[in-house]
Amino acid sequence: MDHFPLNWGRPRNDAVDSYSTYPITQRPNHAPKDAFSAGIQHTQQPIVTGTSVLAIKFKDGIMMAADNLASYGSLARFRDIQRLHAVGEHTVLGAGGDMSDFQYIQSILDELMIDEFAAGDGHALGPAEVHNYLSELMYARRSKMNPLWNAMLVGGFKDGQRFLAYVDMLGTTYSASTLATGYGAHIAQPLLRRAVEGREDTLDEEEARKIIEQSMKVLFYRDARSLDKYQIATITAAGVHISDSLQIETSWSFAEGLRGYGAQTQ
Amino acid sequence: MTSIGTGYDLSASTYSPDGRIFQVEYANKAVENSGTAIGLKVKDGVVLAVEKLVHSKLLVPGANRRIQTVDRHIGLATAGLPADGRTVASRARDEAANFRDVYRSPPTLKTVADRLGHFVQMYTLYSSVRPFGISTILGAVDKDGPALYVIEPSGVFFGYHGAAVGKGRQLAKTELEKLKLSELTAREAVIEAARIIYLVHEDAKEKEFELEMSWIGPETNNQHVAVPQDLFNEAEAKAREALVSGLE
Numbered sequence: 001m002d003h004f005p006l007n008w009g010r011p012r013n014d015a016v017d018s019y020s021t022y023p024i025t026q027r028p029n030h031a032p033k034d035a036f037s038a039g040i041q042h043t044q045q046p047i048v049t050g051t052s053v054l055a056i057k058f059k060d061g062i063m064m065a066a067d068n069l070a071s072y073g074s075l076a077r078f079r080d081i082q083r084l085h086a087v088g089e090h091t092v093l094g095a096g097g098d099m100s101d102f103q104y105i106q107s108i109l110d111e112l113m114i115d116e117f118a119a120g121d122g123h124a125l126g127p128a129e130v131h132n133y134l135s136e137l138m139y140a141r142r143s144k145m146n147p148l149w150n151a152m153l154v155g156g157f158k159d160g161q162r163f164l165a166y167v168d169m170l171g172t173t174y175s176a177s178t179l180a181t182g183y184g185a186h187i188a189q190p191l192l193r194r195a196v197e198g199r200e201d202t203l204d205e206e207e208a209r210k211i212i213e214q215s216m217k218v219l220f221y222r223d224a225r226s227l228d229k230y231q232i233a234t235i236t237a238a239g240v241h242i243s244d245s246l247q248i249e250t251s252w253s254f255a256e257g258l259r260g261y262g263a264q265t266q
Numbered sequence: 267m268t269s270i271g272t273g274y275d276l277s278a279s280t281y282s283p284d285g286r287i288f289q290v291e292y293a294n295k296a297v298e299n300s301g302t303a304i305g306l307k308v309k310d311g312v313v314l315a316v317e318k319l320v321h322s323k324l325l326v327p328g329a330n331r332r333i334q335t336v337d338r339h340i341g342l343a344t345a346g347l348p349a350d351g352r353t354v355a356s357r358a359r360d361e362a363a364n365f366r367d368v369y370r371s372p373p374t375l376k377t378v379a380d381r382l383g384h385f386v387q388m389y390t391l392y393s394s395v396r397p398f399g400i401s402t403i404l405g406a407v408d409k410d411g412p413a414l415y416v417i418e419p420s421g422v423f424f425g426y427h428g429a430a431v432g433k434g435r436q437l438a439k440t441e442l443e444k445l446k447l448s449e450l451t452a453r454e455a456v457i458e459a460a461r462i463i464y465l466v467h468e469d470a471k472e473k474e475f476e477l478e479m480s481w482i483g484p485e486t487n488n489q490h491v492a493v494p495q496d497l498f499n500e501a502e503a504k505a506r507e508a509l510v511s512g513l514e
Contacts, residue, residue, distance in 0.1 A: 107370075111363055118335040118359055120492070 046098035046149040048072050050083045051225045052184025053094035054215055055153045055164055056192055057177040057200040058208035061236035062155035062164050064092055065212045067220070068245055069227035070099045076227065084233045086240045088113050090158040091127040092233040093134075096182040097150035097169065105148060108137070127156025127163035127235075131173070139171025151181035157235045180215075183223045188215040205234065213248075220248050277393035289397055290390050293419035296399030297346040301475060302434035302466045303332065304442065305343060305403040306459055307414035307427050311452030311483025312405035313493075314343040315459035317434065317467050320474040333480045333492075337362040339372060339406050341480050341490035345432030346400030346419075354402055354417075357385050375406035375413040379423045387421025401431035407488040434466030441465060452483030456493055460501035461508045468509055477502060 022045075048070050055064035066083035069076055083102070085093045087109050095102040112133065116125055125133075131154040141147050147169040156163045165175040177200045178192035195211045196203065203211075212232060220226045228248040234241050255261050274280055275288030282288060301317040316332045333343045334355040342358060344351030361381040365373035382402070389397045402417040416431060417423040427447045430438035441462045450458065460477060467475050479493040479501070493501070 107367070111366065114338060114363065114366075115359070117338055117489075120331075120335050 042144075042146040043098075043101075043149055046101070048077060048099045049225070050081065050096045050099055050102070051223055052180055052182040052188065052219055053083065053096050053151075053153050054180045054184050054188050054192065054212060054219075055094065055155050055178070056196045056203075056208060056211060057162050057164055058196075058203040058205060059201055060205060061157040061162055061234060062092070063205070063208045063212055064094045064153060064155045064233045064235075065216055065230055066094045066096070067216070067227040067230035069225070069229070071225045074224070076225075079227060079229065080245075082231065082242075084231055084242050085109075086233075086242060087130050088116075088124055088126075089239055090124065090235065091130045091154060091156035091163075092235050092240055092242065093130070093152055093154055094181075094233070095150050095152045097152075098148070101148040101150050102152075105134070105137070105150065105152075109133075124158075126158035127154055127165075128158075130154055130156070131163070131165045131167060135167045135171050135173045138167055138169055142170050153179050153181060155233070155235055157237060160237070183225070184215070184219055187222050188219055191215050191218060205236075213246075217248050217250065220250065278390050278395065278397055279393040287390060287420075290420045293346075293397040293399045294401075297401045297419065297431060298433060298435075300345040300347075300400075300432045301332075302430060302432040302438055302463065303343040303345040303401075303403055304431075304438050304459060304462055305405050305414050305416075305426070305429040306442065306445075306447060306450070306455045307405070307412045308447050308450040308452055308455045308483075310412070311407055311455070311481060311486075311488075312341070312412050312414055313452060313455040313459045313479065313481045313483075314341055314403060314405050315463050316343050316345075316478040317432070317463045318476045318478050320476055323474070327476065331478065333478050335480075335490050336378065336404070337366075337373065337406075338489050339408060339482060340375060340378060341405050341482060343403045343405075343478075343480075344400045345403075346398070350398045350400045351402070354382065354386070354398060354400060358382055358404075361385075372408065374408040374410060375404055375415060376425075378406075379404050379415040379417060379425075383417050383421050383423040385421075386417055386419065390420060403429050403431060405482060406490070407482045412482075430462075434470055437469050438462050438466050452481050452485065453497065456481055456497055457501045457504055460498075460505040464502075464505035464509050465512070477505075 050070055053066040068081055070078040070081040083095055085106050087093050149169050151168040154165050165173055166179050167173045178196045180189040192215055216230050220228050229245045231245055232243045269282055274282035278289035301319040303316045306313045314333050318332055330348055336342050336358040342355055361378055362373050386398050389395045397419045404415045406413050414426050414429055415423050416429045428442035445458055463477055481493050482490045
């Protein structure tokens with residue numbers, strides 16, 4: 001609905017769906033179309049999207065997980081997408097949000113890592129440096145009103161130090177011993193906190209994996225943009241390891257008992 | 267150099283009456299005065315080695331490197347003016363990055379050599395610039411296997427099995443020809459490369475020098491990195507040994 005009276009009574013503009021509410025309501029644009037600024041297009045919304053990324057600290061490092069789905073709206077369009085990306089020997093980047101922006105970020109980081117490699121000075125970028133670089137990049141883009149539409153976790157292990165932090169499309173950053181992006185920030189984060197907080201230095205890899213698996217399962221049950229195929233990355237002193245795709249075992253038999261779902265006998 | 271003073275050597279944009287460009291030939295002289303650089307293309311990799319003449323005892327060891335990395339899998343060694351070497355290496359990195367940006371795959375050495383050849387050639391065309399006073403040895407292991415190219419100040423480039431540029435190139439080339447390059451492993455080639463640099467240096471009776479070596483092969487995961495210290499020490503020790511036994 002166009003709430004601006006000056007626009008009322010004008011001929012209908014079929015290029016604009018005045019009833020659309022996604023991502024926000026649109027008003028017909030009556031400004032001249034040949035203005036110079038009309039040639040510049042900014043990202044207005046994500047198109048092909050990934051959902052949550054989860055990560056926790058454990059005794060030996062960081063564990064991160066993300067499923068293999070890239071959705072096109074509500075359509076489960078690409079079911080074999082890797083959303084965990086190794087950056088050098090010490091860092092993993094996990095991304096939700098727009099997948100083409102994520103691929104662009106991957107190529108920027110790859111170029112950065114090659115530049116650093118070519119310097120040949122014996123120094124390598126660690127997770128803290130990669131995270132800060134990303135936060136500057138994201139903030140610079142949002143300041144141009146043209147953000148890279150992602151929420152990302154950066155996890156790593158370098159020089160005996162664990163690192164885990166969040167960065168998003170606004171350039172916001174924070175750090176904690178458990179982190180989750182997207183829907184996972186609502187559904188999984190409380191579960192992760194209960195399981196991990198205060199035990200970061202005692203959790204072994206197997207326990208950490210159980211916690212992650214459990215959270216991914218809950219997310220698959222509750223998040224309509226998720227998939228039962230996912231990967232786990234572990235970053236320890238030994239380096240980065242990203243697993244093959246794993247399957248979530250689920251049971252839907254309880255659904256029969258839900259009112260409004262399946263055959264109802266009343 | 268009978269043509270000096272004839273006026274045809276003042277600019278790279280002027281031919282001499284017999285069709286030569288003297289500025290390019292002078293650039294070659296700059297290369298000939300430099301410490302030797304060699305490259306070996308072997309069965310499973312490439313080895314680069316440089317005889318870096320140290321002009322002052324006050325220099326920090328390892329300063330002024332003449333072997334540089336272009337891309338993960340591409341290395342480059344120069345002989346001639348060190349500053350020109352830095353410029354060409356920087357351009358090579360840009361070209362490699364540009365290739366990756368456009369084609370989303372690692373560049374082959376042939377492409378990089380081709381682009382760099384064009385770049386170097388541009389500096390032979392104008393009176394406002396001076397040709398590069400370096401010969402560049404490019405080495406890589408790309409999708410087609412090991413590769414080795416040399417770019418000269420004129421901009422021409424050729425592929426080689428073994429290459430040598432700089433002061434001791436003649437002797438180095440004879441030594442390279444004696445090797446069965448296509449049967450050596452990268453590890454064996456490191457030993458040979460060190461030996462040749464030491465031999466060439468001894469022949470010239472120059473001042474102090476520092477050996478600089480890098481390699482690309484299965485042991486480095488096909489990445490261009492400096493030869494690890496233990497292998498470097500072994501190669502250097504064997505090179506000294508060979509020198510002593512050769513003199514007797």
